[in-house]
Amino acid sequence: MPDSQDVIREHGQNDFTVSPFFPVSRSSAGFTLIEIAVVVAIIGMVMLMVLPHLPSSELENLKISARTLASTLRYMQERAATSGKNYYLYLEPGTEIAKIFEIGADGGGKEPTDPLLQRSALKEGVQVADVVIPRLGKVKDGQLRLDVGIGGLRDFVTIHLRSSGGQFWTLMAFPSGGKVKVYEGYQEEPQ
Numbered sequence: 001m002p003d004s005q006d007v008i009r010e011h012g013q014n015d016f017t018v019s020p021f022f023p024v025s026r027s028s029a030g031f032t033l034i035e036i037a038v039v040v041a042i043i044g045m046v047m048l049m050v051l052p053h054l055p056s057s058e059l060e061n062l063k064i065s066a067r068t069l070a071s072t073l074r075y076m077q078e079r080a081a082t083s084g085k086n087y088y089l090y091l092e093p094g095t096e097i098a099k100i101f102e103i104g105a106d107g108g109g110k111e112p113t114d115p116l117l118q119r120s121a122l123k124e125g126v127q128v129a130d131v132v133i134p135r136l137g138k139v140k141d142g143q144l145r146l147d148v149g150i151g152g153l154r155d156f157v158t159i160h161l162r163s164s165g166g167q168f169w170t171l172m173a174f175p176s177g178g179k180v181k182v183y184e185g186y187q188e189e190p191q
């Protein structure tokens with residue numbers, strides 16, 4: 001094995017840096033402009049693919065809230081059918097309040113034991129604009145309790161969600177079947 005001083009004497013003092021055991025010439029130390037440009041271009045392409053999928057906009061939050069609430073309604077109906085427990089969805093149209101409760105023996109509501117039903121279905125900034133139930137009409141304010149039993153929902157229900165920017169998404173839940181549809185915009189009738 002050559003001595004480090006022999007390596008330096010053989011090639012000259014200024015030709016190597018870092019370590020005499022791993023000699024690197026000054027001409028190959030660092031990155032070239034082309035290498036840096038390629039890395040920046042790759043990072044840019046990755047960002048272009050990832051950023052559109054991040055839920056940062058209020059419209060995306062509204063869409064996520066609508067789909068989450070629809071999934072939660074379906075899950076409530078499945079849980080009621082399989083466990084024999086009854087639930088209700090508590091809504092306050094005109095606000096961001098949409099909570100799920102398990103119906104206790106006294107008929108009152110209590111926190112559900114299922115962790116999936118304890119989460120909030122609506123993202124921040126998304127409101128329940130109104131709820132339409134054929135026997136009650138359009139409810140724009142106040143409090144509403146939608147019971148979900150072993151047979152599912154009792155009535156056909158339309159829930160309109162609104163973002164702070166005024167965009168709408170519509171949920172339509174059908175009775176006795178667990179079917180819930182989601183539509184972009186403010187829909188009055190199922191399509």
